[in-house]
Amino acid sequence: MGVAVIVGTAKGAAVLKSGDRKTWDMSFELRGWPVTASARDDGGRTYVAVNSPNFGVALFASDDFASWKQLESAPRYRPEDRGNPEHHRLVAKMDFEGKLKGGGRFVDQIWTLHPAHGALYAGVSEAGLFLSRDRGESWQPVDGFNEQPGRENWAPGFGGLGLHTILTDAKNPDRMWVGISAAGFFRTDDAGTTWTRKDESVHGFGGNCVHHVANDPENASVLYRQEHFGVYRSNDGGDTWQVWEDGLPVAEMSTGHRCSFGFPLVHDRKSGASFVVPLDGDAFRFPRGGQLAVYRSTDGKTWHPLTDGLPANCFAGVLRGSMAGDQMDPGGLYFGTTAGAIYASDDLGESWREIASGLPRIMSVEAYAT
């Protein structure tokens, strides 16, 4: 069995393929497009989300990782939908004419794509959730989420209001979670009609800047969370959270709070291991001392550093969507840096190899067993 890794960069998608997870072939697709997310459905179709500050958001699909066809539809808000003023203030840096200040709501980026229960979900910025039941040919807004009261007061993260995390429960299609920077983490138990914040006891600063959350859909209520302010775990679907930082490097944050800072969190389903890439606090956002390190927890309690094969002079970051597991046995892990390097491990993180470098800024990484 082989693996394909889709690396979304600021100028296209690197597609890395391997039959043995040791030697890799790379092609560079969708040249010129910022590639922000990808997903593969049960039918073997791969979807890639692109965005451009000039030409908007679109989706491309491929059945062979080589030929890509743009879909004729993409998530879009309705003309009458009103936007969040703070999000506009942040994203309007490319709006030469001040149009966003007019109050409309726009999809300016697809942050995540998530296939589940025969549908394809998209999480977007300005924060919202969309659903396709026909493999991306048409999209509907999930109004129960997108139109909930209070969204006009959500506080954006530095990159705007992005819905970047979608999690589902394989045994309960009515239950779902989404995470937004920096509005928090939400759960529905009625198929998206109503939503409840699930941030109790998670350290915040105004809102909750959730960076990434992972789960195993077969054991969905155990949640693994990298927050702006620390790493947490929940055993009850997010009703309660426990700090989960034993063994992780802790930094003083800009607010004075001390915790472990980072963006991605990946969970390997077969082994039960979780992985994070700590950075030296929110003021610096690169590995402490320049030593790039992945930390692994195999018991759900303590973390241990893994550095074999990773550089000692790395002052780049790893973004929230830029790490993935292939869910094979043993699990393969892949992550990319903002400096355009991709690292891979075929032994659950024990050792790493650089499998590509010189790429543009890496914004998303997904891995698929083929």
Place this chain on the structure above:
Amino acid sequence: MTVHVQLPPLLRGAMDGERWLEAEGATICEALRDVAQQHASLALHLFDEQGQVRHNIVCLHGGAVVRARDMHMHRVQQGDELVLTNALAGG
């Protein structure tokens, strides 16, 4: 009025590499709406959720640089060439 619209390089991928399209319209905006009607995948790129030409798109027409906000009143003639591009940004 039939005009010839040149797509920017990034959008040619949505049209199997096609560089030029034909469109009907009396203004630049009308011609772009015709392009969008003919090609749904280009509609996503040319018009935003409010139905307006995306604000960073500009059109080179007869030596003039026409911004998105002015395209609805900028008239075209039979056989004109409209070169679509994006506003210059960056250093």
